[in-house]
Amino acid sequence: MTLHSPGPASSGASGARLIYHKPDVLLDRSTHYCPGCGHGVVHRLLAEVMTELGLPPHTIAVAPVGCAVFAYDYLNVDFVEAPHGRAPAVATGIRRVRPEAFVLTYQGDGDLAAIGTAEIVHAAARGERITAIFVNNGIYGMTGGQMAPTTLLGQRTTSSPNGRDAALMGFPIRITEMLAQLPGVTYAARGSVADVPAIGKLKAMIKRACQVQIDGGGFAIVEALSNCPVGWGMTPQQSLEHLKGPVVETYPLGVMVDRGTASAAGPASGGSTGPSSTPGQPEP
Amino acid sequence: MTREKEIRMAPQFGDAQAEANRRARVLMKGNEAMAEAAIQAGCDAYFGYPITPQAELLEWMARRMPELGRVFVQAESELGAINMALGAAATGARVMVSSSSPGISLMAEGMSYMAGSGTPMVLVNVMRAGPGLGGIGPSQSDYFQATKGHGHGDYRVPVLAPASIGEAMELMATAFELAERYRTPVMLVADGILGQAMEPVELRFRTPERRAFDWALTGASGRPARIIKSIDLQPEILEKRNLALQHKYREIARREVRWESWRLEDAEFAIVAYGTAARVARSAIARARERGIKVGLFRPITLWPFPERELARLSRHLHGILTVELSSGQMVEDVRLAVEGRCPVAFHGRMGGMVPTPDEVLGALKALSAKATRTRESEHHVQMVGRGAPTPGHNESDVGAGVHAGARHGGRR
Numbered sequence: 001m002t003l004h005s006p007g008p009a010s011s012g013a014s015g016a017r018l019i020y021h022k023p024d025v026l027l028d029r030s031t032h033y034c035p036g037c038g039h040g041v042v043h044r045l046l047a048e049v050m051t052e053l054g055l056p057p058h059t060i061a062v063a064p065v066g067c068a069v070f071a072y073d074y075l076n077v078d079f080v081e082a083p084h085g086r087a088p089a090v091a092t093g094i095r096r097v098r099p100e101a102f103v104l105t106y107q108g109d110g111d112l113a114a115i116g117t118a119e120i121v122h123a124a125a126r127g128e129r130i131t132a133i134f135v136n137n138g139i140y141g142m143t144g145g146q147m148a149p150t151t152l153l154g155q156r157t158t159s160s161p162n163g164r165d166a167a168l169m170g171f172p173i174r175i176t177e178m179l180a181q182l183p184g185v186t187y188a189a190r191g192s193v194a195d196v197p198a199i200g201k202l203k204a205m206i207k208r209a210c211q212v213q214i215d216g217g218g219f220a221i222v223e224a225l226s227n228c229p230v231g232w233g234m235t236p237q238q239s240l241e242h243l244k245g246p247v248v249e250t251y252p253l254g255v256m257v258d259r260g261t262a263s264a265a266g267p268a269s270g271g272s273t274g275p276s277s278t279p280g281q282p283e284p
Numbered sequence: 285m286t287r288e289k290e291i292r293m294a295p296q297f298g299d300a301q302a303e304a305n306r307r308a309r310v311l312m313k314g315n316e317a318m319a320e321a322a323i324q325a326g327c328d329a330y331f332g333y334p335i336t337p338q339a340e341l342l343e344w345m346a347r348r349m350p351e352l353g354r355v356f357v358q359a360e361s362e363l364g365a366i367n368m369a370l371g372a373a374a375t376g377a378r379v380m381v382s383s384s385s386p387g388i389s390l391m392a393e394g395m396s397y398m399a400g401s402g403t404p405m406v407l408v409n410v411m412r413a414g415p416g417l418g419g420i421g422p423s424q425s426d427y428f429q430a431t432k433g434h435g436h437g438d439y440r441v442p443v444l445a446p447a448s449i450g451e452a453m454e455l456m457a458t459a460f461e462l463a464e465r466y467r468t469p470v471m472l473v474a475d476g477i478l479g480q481a482m483e484p485v486e487l488r489f490r491t492p493e494r495r496a497f498d499w500a501l502t503g504a505s506g507r508p509a510r511i512i513k514s515i516d517l518q519p520e521i522l523e524k525r526n527l528a529l530q531h532k533y534r535e536i537a538r539r540e541v542r543w544e545s546w547r548l549e550d551a552e553f554a555i556v557a558y559g560t561a562a563r564v565a566r567s568a569i570a571r572a573r574e575r576g577i578k579v580g581l582f583r584p585i586t587l588w589p590f591p592e593r594e595l596a597r598l599s600r601h602l603h604g605i606l607t608v609e610l611s612s613g614q615m616v617e618d619v620r621l622a623v624e625g626r627c628p629v630a631f632h633g634r635m636g637g638m639v640p641t642p643d644e645v646l647g648a649l650k651a652l653s654a655k656a657t658r659t660r661e662s663e664h665h666v667q668m669v670g671r672g673a674p675t676p677g678h679n680e681s682d683v684g685a686g687v688h689a690g691a692r693h694g695g696r697r
Contacts, residue, residue: 057505060375072511078501080374081513083397086367089359093371096355097329101503119367122360
């Protein structure tokens with residue numbers, strides 16, 4: 001995020017070609033996120049995709065409770081705040097009375113995979129035409145690094161000081177795989193912010209999840225595996241290595257389901273097909 | 285099931301036949317009448333979850349809303365329903381949810397967020413007996429919850445308490461008006477009897493005018509982005525937010541108090557009761573009058589704001605007040621706060637889905653009357669022998685006849 005430009009990519013007077021610029025929908029502010037946090041990357045990808053698809057003027061987004069609680073300070077679209085875990089229900093309400101709007105939710109793993117399991121499962125089961133961005137960093141970052149349902153086995157957190165013990169604290173929950181089984185889910189995929197190639201793939205997933213909604217499909221979710229250097233007790237670099245290693249082992253990357261846009265009819269093509277590329281979408 | 289033909293015709297305003305139908309009296313179940321009144325008031329979206337004794341309201345909506353091209357969603361829980369309402373209301377839609385006591389507890393979270401973020405919504409609570417799962421009988425044991433706070437934080441919501449199905453229909457439009465005028469959730473509280481009983485009602489509906497909202501989320505096209513939220517981590521700013529809320533609540537308390545007075549012109553005693561309890565009180569009052577007890581009814585229609593000034597004014601001229609509730613005595617606390625000891629305040633209530641009979645209430649009234657007479661006699665005696673001053677609340681000058689000229693017959697402050 002070093003280059004800023006008021007307009008789209010263009011050739012400058014010097015002949016240098018600007019290939020990377022800040023989408024207008026991303027507000028020019030320093031974020032409150034900790035150094036090395038992946039939320040900024042996901043915000044940026046979302047801003048790029050929304051701009052490319054012309055979505056910002058039609059967007060009504062739902063802000064979560066958790067680290068991304070101030071998402072509306074960074075993304076210049078209409079926002080409503082949801083109680084902890086309830087974003088998919090709030091989004092359902094918006095969707096039903098505003099069929100023309102682009103409805104977006106942005107939740108962390110404590111929000112979506114713990115307190116909000118009922119809301120996410122039933123929004124998906126109803127096949128609500130919403131796009132859900134699910135940032136999974138395996139920890140409650142905002143409240144000081146407590147164990148989440150997504151915390152890896154053995155991982156030390158402030159509420160699992162001796163490491164997560166499956167006998168006492170259960171197993172990590174693969175929520176995106178669970179949701180992918182529901183016929184109402186048109187698209188479910190998991191990407192990561194671990195490195196540049198992964199970020200490119202994640203962007204393609206987010207774009208597909210947005211396109212599904214534009215095309216009149218059902219529920220679309222992208223889980224973005226992210227890092228929490230502070231909560232994990234690592235340097236940003238160590239946390240990215242950890243993300244590429246043990247985290248991806250527990251949470252495999254890929255597209256769990258892409259049922260095209262005819263998902264309302266029931267489960268069609270399941271399986272781990274790659275994201276169908278959208279026109280003008282360069283493969284990273 | 286009630287007569288549906290007439291109701292189907294109701295939306296066609298302007299047509300003489302429809303107008304006649306609109307004014308026809310039909311037998312309707314409370315829950316269904318409230319649902320239809322909400323529809324006629326322009327409700328765009330309804331979100332609910334089945335619970336007794338309000339399930340007919342949800343069922344009516346399930347059939348009627350899609351018929352009219354409007355939104356009906358049966359949510360996965362009351363939490364889901366109230367948050368769907370939050371989302372829909374944030375876009376400026378006219379939104380309603382309904383439930384019964386245990387479900388309202390779950391909706392409390394959403395109520396707090398909606399109050400904090402200024403999101404209008406109408407919520408109907410067809411109260412049943414608690415605590416916990418309790419029972420499905422009629423109750424008024426959610427008075428504290430409704431008026432003192434459901435969720436967390438410094439907030440209030442206007443609470444409307446109809447005493448008949450016809451009044452419930454009328455107040456439904458009022459509820460939407462208040463919600464949109466003050467950008468607040470509004471509660472309408474009924475009980476199992478009002479929800480389940482059938483009464484002849486006039487199909488007279490009101491549709492509040494639509495306002496243009498400068499806060500509604502419609503997509504930031506050609507205008508700056510809007511945010512609907514309750515959070516502010518800076519105490520200075522959050523205090524300002526709270527002060528603005530309190531300012532709004534003072535305005536509501538000043539302008540929106542509603543109550544009804546009945547047979548209070550010459551009354552020495554008053555029964556204070558709302559909803560179903562007020563109907564029992566009416567029967568008891570008729571019997572007491574036959575026995576020469578001069579008693580009338582003071583019926584709060586808004587439980588919050590409570591008609592405290594009106595009751596205070598009235599209490600100066602009374603020998604005693606009997607509060608009747610389908611609870612252990614919740615509203616009676618507000619009655620005592622309003623009366624400030626100016627006259628004795630007694631209470632009679634039943635719990636667990638039991639409803640006091642008129643004879644029970646008459647008995648409590650007789651006891652209050654006898655006690656008040658004894659107190660007045662002993663005070664008189666004390667004054668005569670010059671050993672002390674009369675208790676301030678039982679001043680002789682307040683007791684005389686003809687001092688009720690100032691008492692109003694109810695209405696809106």
